[in-house]
Amino acid sequence: MHAAGSPVIARDAGSLGPLVSVAAVVAALALQVYLPQYFGFIGNLDLPLLVAVYLALMSRSAIVGLLIGAVIGIAQDSLTDGPVGVFGILKTVIGYLAGTISLYIEVDYPGARSVLVALFFLIHQILFWIVETVLLGSEISIQLVLTLILAAAHAGLSLAVFRLLDGLKKTP
């Protein structure tokens, strides 16, 4: 049993540079906004979530992960007509969880990352429902089947996205 906060996995030798990370975030946000105009189903995907999970996992730090999540989430909120903070809160939590988990499990394995992405998507949706209904008083419902399908879709999509991002890593 390890104490809280004590990493068990050593930092990966390779990581994304700051500019590449920012570019990845901007690209994800841009595609999230741009692609649904032509492919409507892409609107159900959360590309910034994939980038946030990836960056948080790769940071292997809870604080860095939550900050990454907060920044990406707030940036995503800024592109909506809703209040700023909803996706910020969600992705902060997801980034924190991803950063924390990355300290305990090996996240370089694609299968494990896909499972984590699916799991984080479900958590993300649950938190979204809580924030919308409990905190903001909106009336939305969770479509369980669709949510599960989307979770699987995100897991599958993460394989490609993460592979692409892995290719952008700087090798030491």
Place this chain on the structure above:
Amino acid sequence: MLEFFSRYRNVSALVAVLFLQFILLGYQVKRNDDVRVLRVWTVAAITPIEIALNAVSSFVTATWQEYVWLGDAREQNQQLRERVSRLKLENQEFRRALTRSGREADLVEFQTKILSESILAEAIGRGSNPNSREIFLDKGSRHGVKSGMPVITSDGIAGNVQAAYGGASLVRLISDADAGVGIVLEDSRARGVMKGTGSGECRIDYIGDEIAVRVGEKVFTSGDDRIYPKGLAVGEVTRLGKGTDFQQIYVRPFAALDRLDDVLILTAGIHQELPEIPRPQPPDYLMPSPPPIQGGAGAGEFSGNDLEPSRGERPRPDGPSPRRKRPVPMTDADRLKERYRAIGAAQGHRFGEGEPGSPAPDFNIGLAASPGVGDQPGIGGQPASAPTAGDGDAESADRPADSAAASESSVDESAANSSSVEPQAAQSSLERSIEEDQSIPQAPAPQ
């Protein structure tokens, strides 16, 4: 503290970042009622705590005040009971004063209506003799009360002062067995003496059996006793009985003698008129219609149908329209006078113009032109005959009755052909009257 944050650095950072974002989110979003979500969250977070604190505080306070701290409850309860008792007494006094004030007001108003001078007094006690009907009043000789002064209420007389002391007086009520009052009955105005019986009723003596007295008839003072002024209400007759010479009339006094409170002592009695007796108005008597005129009625005779309809009589809707001019009702004397006038006119006689000793008209002749007259024997028993045209003139009518031998025809003729307008007008008037009589539908004869 720093150790805590350093130990739980990640969680602390998460909480801090989430907190900031919650603040940001709550500040942006407004609910439908234009209240920021941040305020709603704050209130929602604080209110349960306040409610819980308030409930605990109320519970503790109530428990302390209602179950623990009861040191002065007994004393306070006693004070409240005493206060309630005092308020009940005050309430009763106020009610009594209010009632008495109303009675006094009535009596004062009555005092202004009567002619006699009076002072207001209050009954303060009753006589010591249980067989007598006496009361004590709070006004005595110092107030001008003297023995013999009548005592009345707004309803009627009560008694008279027997003894006037300094500040009180003794009054004998009219129901006392030794009391007597001169009275007069309202309807018959019969005078008598009302005496007390020692009970609630009084009895009137000296009203003869021939006097009609009815139960309910009011009784007033007559002034004959020289004590009570005339015209004061006494009571009303409740029952009657036949005596040997006088009736036995019992009267219930108007004044509530058994519960007298405020009274008036008449210091200077003045007689006043008795109230007017309401006389019943007899209905207008209408005579029945006379029987219809049988055939052969004489000229100038009118049936009752000829009379002008009485005022207020309305024509029957199914009958003929009422005539605008009806003959004046005539008596037998009128008809006889009319007949003589026609006969005189037929002979050229002018009533009231002849000199003394001038010949009078012959009233034994009949008027042949008048069917009613011609059908029946003349007044002198001679039948009237039809006139003969052409053998008479106006001067022939001036002949004396005894010299106008058997000149009925000439007289009748002159009556028929007379140049004088008066006879013809009178005759035609009679004829019209008779015709109208026959045209009037006859009322059914009374059974």
